[in-house]
Amino acid sequence: MSSVVETISAGARAESEVWAAALRDAPDWEPVFSPLAPDALAAGLETVYEAYLVHYGRPRLFAAPDPDEAVLLGDYLYAHGLVRVAEAGGVEAVRVLADLISRCAALRAAGRPGDGDAWVDAARELGGDAGPGAVERALAQHSARVAA
Numbered sequence: 774m775s776s777v778v779e780t781i782s783a784g785a786r787a788e789s790e791v792w793a794a795a796l797r798d799a800p801d802w803e804p805v806f807s808p809l810a811p812d813a814l815a816a817g818l819e820t821v822y823e824a825y826l827v828h829y830g831r832p833r834l835f836a837a838p839d840p841d842e843a844v845l846l847g848d849y850l851y852a853h854g855l856v857r858v859a860e861a862g863g864v865e866a867v868r869v870l871a872d873l874i875s876r877c878a879a880l881r882a883a884g885r886p887g888d889g890d891a892w893v894d895a896a897r898e899l900g901g902d903a904g905p906g907a908v909e910r911a912l913a914q915h916s917a918r919v920a921a
Contacts, residue, residue: 778802780816781823781834784853795835795846802833805914809896809903813861818896820854821870829881829888830919862899869898889915 778800785792806822807815826832827847835850837843851874858866873895877888889912896903896911903911 775802775804777804777807777816777819778834780857781820781850781853784820785835785849788849788853791842792835792846792849795837795842797832797834797836800834801831803914805918806892806896806911808907809893809911810899810901811862814858814866814899817854817857817859817861817866817870818899820850820857821874822854822892824848824850824854825874825877826918829877833918866899869895888919 782796782800785796804815804819807818810818823832823834824847827835827837827843827850835846837846855867855870858870873891876891880886880888880891892915893908893911
């Protein structure tokens with residue numbers, strides 16, 4: 774498993790027995806959007822993405838036992854992801870991720886597509902310069918994980 778998985782998992786275990794219990798015994802880990810962004814932001818970006826998956830798709834590391842706990846777990850992961858992004862990329866990187874979270878929530882609320890493109894745009898705004906093949910791979914992985 775990767776250091777990103779260890780960072781996210783260790784943080785959850787240290788924070789709460791509830792979050793520790795929600796960790797999957799066999800993670801279905803694959804980095805999705807962090808390969809499109811600078812390496813220093815990988816842990817933060819994937820933590821925020823895991824939060825998004827907890828709320829809207831198939832998480833890779835967590836399996837909340839009920840919908841109420843899933844909402845709280847996702848919010849916990851959003852907050853910790855933003856802390857990690859702030860430590861690695863400063864206030865501007867937090868702004869990019871906050872805008873991303875807001876944009877995706879608005880798309881979801883309106884029942885509109887485009888959340889994958891929002892993640893790609895954010896990775897680019899964070900300084901990522903991945904080529905088309907990496908973008909297509911990330912979008913395909915994302916589509917497979919997010920509920921319609």
